[in-house]
Amino acid sequence: MLTNKQDVVKPHLISIVGAGPGDPELLTVRALRRLEQADVILYDALHGTDILDLATPHARKIYAGKHYQDGQHQTERQDRIHEQLKQFAHEGKRVVRLKAGDPFIFGRGAEELAFCFREDLTVEVVPGITAGLAAASCFHIPVTLRNANSMAMFYTGHKRNGGFENMDEVAAVLRANAPVMVYMGLKNLILLGKELMQRKVPTDTPLQIVSRVGHPDQQLFTTQLDAVEAFLSKTDPPMPAVIILGTKAQQIKAETFV
Numbered sequence: 682m683l684t685n686k687q688d689v690v691k692p693h694l695i696s697i698v699g700a701g702p703g704d705p706e707l708l709t710v711r712a713l714r715r716l717e718q719a720d721v722i723l724y725d726a727l728h729g730t731d732i733l734d735l736a737t738p739h740a741r742k743i744y745a746g747k748h749y750q751d752g753q754h755q756t757e758r759q760d761r762i763h764e765q766l767k768q769f770a771h772e773g774k775r776v777v778r779l780k781a782g783d784p785f786i787f788g789r790g791a792e793e794l795a796f797c798f799r800e801d802l803t804v805e806v807v808p809g810i811t812a813g814l815a816a817a818s819c820f821h822i823p824v825t826l827r828n829a830n831s832m833a834m835f836y837t838g839h840k841r842n843g844g845f846e847n848m849d850e851v852a853a854v855l856r857a858n859a860p861v862m863v864y865m866g867l868k869n870l871i872l873l874g875k876e877l878m879q880r881k882v883p884t885d886t887p888l889q890i891v892s893r894v895g896h897p898d899q900q901l902f903t904t905q906l907d908a909v910e911a912f913l914s915k916t917d918p919p920m921p922a923v924i925i926l927g928t929k930a931q932q933i934k935a936e937t938f939v
Contacts (some may be wrong), residue, residue: 695766695776695802697790699783699809700724702895705731707815712807715777716740721769723762724779725788729896732779745778759789763796770802783811787837787864811835812923813862816891820901821933822860822925829929830859838866838873838924845869845876852880860927867922874909877926882906889925892918901932 696715701707708716716722716736724733726746733742745762762778769776784790784806797804813835817824824833834854836847845851854861855877866873867890878884884907892900900919904912906926 695770695778695797695804696807697778697784697793697804698780698807699788699790699811700727700732700779700781701810702782702812702815703727703729703732703893704895705735707810707895708732708735709807709809712809715775715807716779718775719777720774722777722779723765724777725781727779727781736777740777746781759792762793766793766797767800767802770797770800780809781812783809786811786813786835812891812894812921813864813925816889816894816923817860817862817925819894819899820889820891822889822930823933824860824862826929830857830927832857832859834859834861836861836863836866838863838869840869845873848876848880852877852882855882855886855926855928858928860925860930863924863926865921866924867918867920870924871910871913874906878906883928886926886928887930889930890918890922891925892920892922894923 698712698715700712713735716732719736719740721741721743722733722736723743723745727733736742743765745765766776766778778793780788780790782788790806794804794806814824816822825831832854834851836851851861863873884905886906888904888906888909890902890904892902898919902912902916902918
C-alpha cells in the first residue's frame with residue numbers, strides 16, 4: 682500500500698529515506714520529520730553521526746550498511762534488511778530505512794520498495810540529494826549548461842564480470858559534451874580512463890574528483906582524462922568520492938557566459 686497523504690504517519694509506516702550526501706542541512710524537511718517520528722532506524726554507512734543525532738532519543742538505531750570490501754555477502758545482507766522491515770512493521774513500528782544519497786540512485790531502494798509492496802506494508806519513499814548532484818553544486822560545476830549540453834549520466838565505476846558495463850554508451854555521452862557522474866569508481870579510475878580514451882573520448886576531457894562531499898572536509902581535485910594515472914600516483918583523494926567527467930565539467934567562473 683502506497684501512502685497518499687505523505688505527512689500522515691500511520692502505525693508501521695516504513696519510510697525509505699534519502700539522507701543526502703552527509704550534511705544534515707541538506708536533508709529534506711520530510712526526511713527530518715520522519716527521523717523525529719521514528720521508532721526504529723535501519724541506517725546505511727553514513728560517514729558520520731550528525732544525521733542520526735537528529736532522530737528522536739527513543740528511536741532504536743540499527744546499522745544495516747556496508748563498506749568497500751567489508752566481506753559481507755550482499756544478497757544475505759539485503760534479505761536480512763527485508764526481514765527486519767517486515768518484523769518491525771508487524772510490531773506496529775514506524776521505521777525509517779535511512780540510505781545515503783537518494784534511495785533510487787545506486788541505493789537498492791527499488792528492491793526494498795518492491796519487497797514492501799509484496800508484503801502489503803505501508804511504505805513511502807523520501808527523496809534525498811544524490812552525491813553527484815551535491816558535488817556539482819557545492820563546487821559550482823554545472824550538470825547542464827544552456828546551449829552546451831542538455832543531458833547527464835549517472836554511472837557506477839564497479840566492474841562486473843571482469844569489465845565495465847555500457848562503456849560505448851558512456852563514451853557517446855561524453856563525446857556529446859555531456860557530463861558523466863561516476864560513483865564508486867576511484868579504485869578503477871585509471872582503467873576506466875583508458876577504456877574511454879580507446880573509444881575516442883578526448884584525452885583532455887576535464888575530470889573532477891570530489892571527496893567526502895557534504896562534509897566539512899570535502900575537497901575538489903582537478904585533472905584531465907589522460908593525466909589520471911600520473912595524478913593518482915602523487916595524490917590519494919579521501920573516500921568516498923564521486924567523479925565528474927565532461928568537456929563542460931569545470932567550475933563556473935565570472936567569464937563563463939561572457
